[in-house]
Structure formats: C-alpha cells, structure tokens
Amino acid sequence: MRYRTDYSAALLASPPAVIDIAGWRLHYQAYSTRQRDSRPPVLMLGGAFQSFRSFAAEVDELLAEHPVILLDLPSQGGNLQLAPELGLEQLADLIAAFAEQLQLPPLMPIGLSYGSALAALFAARHPQRCARLLLAGITAFGRPGARRMLEEGLALLDEGRNGEFAQGALSGLLNPLQLQETGVSPVFRKALLRQIQRLSPIEVERYRQNSRRLLAFDGFSQHPPCPTLVLAGEHDHFTQPWEHAHFAAACAQADCVLIHHADHLAQFERREACAALYRPFLGGRALPARSPGSTRLQAEHLLKLEKRCEPRLAPRQRQAQLQHAEGWQWTVELSELGFFGGLLQGDLPGDLPMRGWRLQCADLPSQPVLPLRCDDQGLAFVFPHTDAEASQALAARIHPAPLPTAACA
The missing domain is CATH 3.40.50.1820 (Alpha/Beta hydrolase fold, catalytic domain)
Known part of the structure; x- marks a missing residue:
C-alpha cells in the first residue's frame, strides 16, 4: 500500500x-x-x-x-x-x-x-x-420495531412517497425528543431531511438493497x-x-x-x-x-440494561379510534402511550393488515401506526413518524415541555 x-x-x-x-x-x-x-x-x-x-x-x-x-x-x-x-x-x-x-x-x-x-x-x-x-x-x-420501520420505509419508497420516507428516516437517526440534550441544530436537521428527500433514483435503489441486506441478516x-x-x-x-x-x-x-x-x-x-x-x-x-x-x-x-427507551404511561384519555385506509374502524382503549409506540385493547380481528393504519386519540391529529403483535395483552404498535405535523403534536403531548417546530420539521 x-x-x-x-x-x-x-x-x-x-x-x-x-x-x-x-x-x-x-x-x-x-x-x-x-x-x-x-x-x-x-x-x-x-x-x-x-x-x-x-x-x-x-x-x-x-x-x-x-x-x-x-x-x-x-x-x-x-x-x-x-x-x-x-x-x-x-x-x-x-x-x-x-x-x-x-x-x-x-x-x-x-x-x-x-x-x-x-x-x-x-x-x-x-x-x-x-x-x-x-x-x-x-x-x-x-428487534421487531426496528425491522418494521425498515420495512415501512421500503414500502413507502416503492409507492413513491419519498417525503414520508424521509421524515421517518430522519426521526430514526435523530431522536426528536432529545434535540436539546443532543444539541442537534435545526439547520443540521433540515439539511439532513433535504438530503434524504432528494435521493437520486440510484441512491434510492442502493438504500433498498442495503436495507434488504439488514432484514435478511x-x-x-x-x-x-x-x-x-x-x-x-x-x-x-x-x-x-x-x-x-x-x-x-x-x-x-x-x-x-x-x-x-x-x-x-x-x-x-x-x-x-x-x-x-x-x-x-x-x-x-x-x-x-x-x-x-x-x-x-x-x-x-451488560445484560441488565432497560430495553424500553422511553416510559410508556397510561394516557389521560384512553378511548381512541383505530382506522384503516380501507374504511374499517374500531373503538379501542389505550393502556400505554409513548412517542415511539404504545399498547391498545379492542375487539380486533386476528389477521390485521400490516399497513394502512392510523390512530385517532383525544384531540391529537391522526397518527400513522404500524402493528407489531396482537396477543392477550393487546395490540402493540410503533409510530413510524412519517407525518411531521402529527409527530410534532404527539411530541408536545408526551414531552414535559413542547418541542420547537424544528424538532419534527
């Protein structure tokens, strides 16, 4: 050399x-x-x-x-x-x-x-x-949540929904709840978001291949x-x-x-x-x-660290609506809610589709959700954070103090 x-x-x-x-x-x-x-x-x-x-x-x-x-x-x-x-x-x-x-x-x-x-x-x-x-x-x-986020990102790219993909990817790389702790500037965050939004077709294909390698591992x-x-x-x-x-x-x-x-x-x-x-x-x-x-x-x-990265609390208003893009809707009860996911109960079918769901709870904007598992404990789900305004509203509700708009922009 x-x-x-x-x-x-x-x-x-x-x-x-x-x-x-x-x-x-x-x-x-x-x-x-x-x-x-x-x-x-x-x-x-x-x-x-x-x-x-x-x-x-x-x-x-x-x-x-x-x-x-x-x-x-x-x-x-x-x-x-x-x-x-x-x-x-x-x-x-x-x-x-x-x-x-x-x-x-x-x-x-x-x-x-x-x-x-x-x-x-x-x-x-x-x-x-x-x-x-x-x-x-x-x-x-x-980890199921990480895999579902990767899978959803690939599906959004396949559908040409690059803006939603970019928003979800950004929230994975930069924790929106901890921007003050990490010191990530709004300028850097917006620049990274623009970089992801503007991926060329060959860059998108490379991302697909790299993500599929991780999922196949x-x-x-x-x-x-x-x-x-x-x-x-x-x-x-x-x-x-x-x-x-x-x-x-x-x-x-x-x-x-x-x-x-x-x-x-x-x-x-x-x-x-x-x-x-x-x-x-x-x-x-x-x-x-x-x-x-x-x-x-x-x-x-090393084997004793907490596996949950945020507290999941019982929301003040537990009743919510779980809605699907095909028009189905169920009244459900939220038992746990956090910025990254939660747990709900309801009379749900056993063969739920994996995509197309939104959760309407209290006075929050409708939130995209991804089901993880449905068992006797209820339906566990994660938020993909592909909707910037919905994520901002949820962050303000979950976080003790409202985040600046740049947190989810």
Missing part, C-alpha cells in the same frame, strides 16, 4: 482510488504521514447517507498516530455499483479480499451504523486480519474475538443502548460505553467524548477509568 501524505479535508471530495475484486469495484482513499507504513491502519466504514467527507474531523485527528483508509464497498457511500446478490457476509469478505490484495497489516475498523454490521462481520469472519474493532450504532436488527453466529469498543448514544432509539450492550457481552474482549447527550449519531454529536475513548483504544492503551461525557458499563451490567 502506498499512502498519500498530503491529506487535507478538500481531498475527501476528490475521485477515489478504485480496486477491482472479482468484478466488484471498491473505492478507497488512504492517508498517512509516510508513504510506506507498516502500522495497523484505521479503516473507516460509514453508514447510510454518509460519504468520505463525513469523516474529515476523524481523519485529521487519527492521522497523528495511525494510517487511515476510507473504504466504500459496492452500494455504499460514493460507490454507485449495485450489488443486490451480495449479503452482509459477502460484503464483509470483500473487506478481507481488499486487505489481502493490498497486502495490508491487520486492520482497525471503525464501523458506524450500517458500517458497524460490516465491520463486526469482517472481524468475526476474518480474525487474523483484524487487530482492533470500534463500533457505534451496532445491531443485528432482530439472521444475526451473528460468531462474534469478534479481537479487542472491541462499542459506543452507544444514551438516547439512541433506533439501535438502542441495550442492543449495544448485548453485542458487547457476546464478544470475547469488549467494552461498552454510553455516550451522554447523544443518539444514533454519537460520533458526530459528541466528538470529543468519543475521541477521548477511541484515541487510547486504537493506540492499544487502557481506557480511562473515568472519561468526561461517557459512562463505561461494567461487565455484570
């Missing part, structure tokens, strides 16, 4: 190097302080809607101690090659083939969101090629054996803290750390709190016993 030594943030927008492996094109950029560098390189693997430019601050900081490689696999980042036949495991194997072809020493992947699944699978399937592993936003996507049959650091935003409701902790508990040498005042984008929302952990970790040094902005979970607590 020959590294570039002239790094600047502007170079991240320049054309990448391309390597062909069995017909698959992998895009990459590689930087170091020396052209030939035998040190283990940090490998950046981003999530949906991220490009090399997303990691300008990380590259600038990491280069002081490590070579850095940014990699876009097919259908990821700026790589527009479609790969519907490749599953997550095959993409992870492409990372190993990339390392072999370029004769790289063991890698230190940093995987974020979608990239975390690829990084973790690479480390588990090719342990000899992975020295250390850092993950944020990790999940096996086995059966979970980890083996976990990374290398030293692993898992970072979880304490307010992340898309890939929840308890899921991070369970993953860490299954690894041979893993620490799990809660990043305070952060949600799914912890690495970007709380850069210094995250950097204070990944700097020593990637350098092979012990994590600090205490670190500002985070809490390191004790091993005995």
